[in-house]
Amino acid sequence: MIDVKKLCKEKGLRMTEQRNIIADVITEMSTDGHPDVNEIFLFANKKDKNISIATVYRTVKLFEEYGVIEKHEFKDGRSRYEAIEEHHHDHLIDIESGEIHEFTNDEIENIQRTVAKTLGYELVDHRLELYGIKIKKNN
Amino acid sequence: MIDVKKLCKEKGLRMTEQRNIIADVITEMSTDGHPDVNEIFLFANKKDKNISIATVYRTVKLFEEYGVIEKHEFKDGRSRYEAIEEHHHDHLIDIESGEIHEFTNDEIENIQRTVAKTLGYELVDHRLELYGIKIKKNN
DNA sequence: TTACTTGCAAATGCTTTGCGAGCCG
DNA sequence: CGGCTCGCAAAGCATTTGCAAGTAA
Numbered sequence: 001m002i003d004v005k006k007l008c009k010e011k012g013l014r015m016t017e018q019r020n021i022i023a024d025v026i027t028e029m030s031t032d033g034h035p036d037v038n039e040i041f042l043f044a045n046k047k048d049k050n051i052s053i054a055t056v057y058r059t060v061k062l063f064e065e066y067g068v069i070e071k072h073e074f075k076d077g078r079s080r081y082e083a084i085e086e087h088h089h090d091h092l093i094d095i096e097s098g099e100i101h102e103f104t105n106d107e108i109e110n111i112q113r114t115v116a117k118t119l120g121y122e123l124v125d126h127r128l129e130l131y132g133i134k135i136k137k138n139n
Numbered sequence: 140m141i142d143v144k145k146l147c148k149e150k151g152l153r154m155t156e157q158r159n160i161i162a163d164v165i166t167e168m169s170t171d172g173h174p175d176v177n178e179i180f181l182f183a184n185k186k187d188k189n190i191s192i193a194t195v196y197r198t199v200k201l202f203e204e205y206g207v208i209e210k211h212e213f214k215d216g217r218s219r220y221e222a223i224e225e226h227h228h229d230h231l232i233d234i235e236s237g238e239i240h241e242f243t244n245d246e247i248e249n250i251q252r253t254v255a256k257t258l259g260y261e262l263v264d265h266r267l268e269l270y271g272i273k274i275k276k277n278n
Numbered sequence: 279t280t281a282c283t284t285g286c287a288a289a290t291g292c293t294t295t296g297c298g299a300g301c302c303g
Numbered sequence: 304c305g306g307c308t309c310g311c312a313a314a315g316c317a318t319t320t321g322c323a324a325g326t327a328a
Contacts, residue, residue: 052310121271132260191285
């Protein structure tokens with residue numbers, strides 16, 4: 001798992017008390033989730049009452065620009081973040097519980113690149129989200 | 140090409156003057172684009188000064204619920220709409236010009252279903268967007 | 279007739295920003 | 304020290320909604 005704080009330092013980001021805390025919070029929350037800004041704020045604010053939500057917004061934006069965290073905008077409206085990971089992955093969202101599962105599929109990645117090229121484009125980014133409901137096995 | 144107004148009537152939607160105009164506007168604009176609410180509003184308002192943007196919002200939401208138009212939320216923030224088409228398709232967005240290209244790829248569709256099933260889910264919806272830049276052929 | 283629609287303006291929810299004070303390097 | 308960062312409150316932006324008046328069926 002990536003250590004967001006460490007990565008920030010490596011990238012030469014000026015680290016303040018708030019940024020250190022927010023970085024740690026995102027690292028922690030990324031192990032099992034994709035927190036939105038408010039969730040990050042609540043968590044960070046618990047560790048340091050002096051952190052405002054404006055700072056969280058500014059910080060996640062900064063971290064994203066520096067490529068240490070990734071932003072996702074699923075169909076629920078708000079932006080969600082996670083520490084970058086070694087390997088790219090996409091998401092499947094449980095539309096009933098909101099649970100988010102990660103998966104990788106090289107085949108899809110390749111086809112995407114091919115499709116783009118066919119249309120005369122170089123693929124620079126993409127978004128693939130699956131929305132599903134749990135299959136109930138009743139037998 | 141789908142006639143939104145006609146489809147609305149078929150689905151039993153109560154058609155007001157405003158809904159008729161908005162339906163027609165979306166049909167027209169869908170032939171070569173994916174208009175956002177403001178674009179639909181401006182166009183509809185030109186035909187009938189009495190159409191407010193609140194009505195456009197209410198109407199596109201209604202049309203979407205009735206399955207006569209489709210909503211997309213690309214990375215530019217606002218919601219875009221298009222008349223539903225016979226065949227499902229995905230989009231490639233030119234990140235420099237904003238141009239939107241449509242494409243279909245059954246292979247990807249199949250893999251998605253397989254991936255979902257592997258994770259224990261039934262796929263009910265998905266989102267696939269490619270973002271690219273035009274390849275310049277200089278030879 | 280009567281429930282459904284509308285325009286308007288106010289409210290919402292998420293996000294950004296101007297400002298003066300505070301802090302990192 | 305000097306520029307970057309912060310907290311706060313106000314502003315922004317897309318979208319939604321309460322309400323009284325208007326309209327389709």
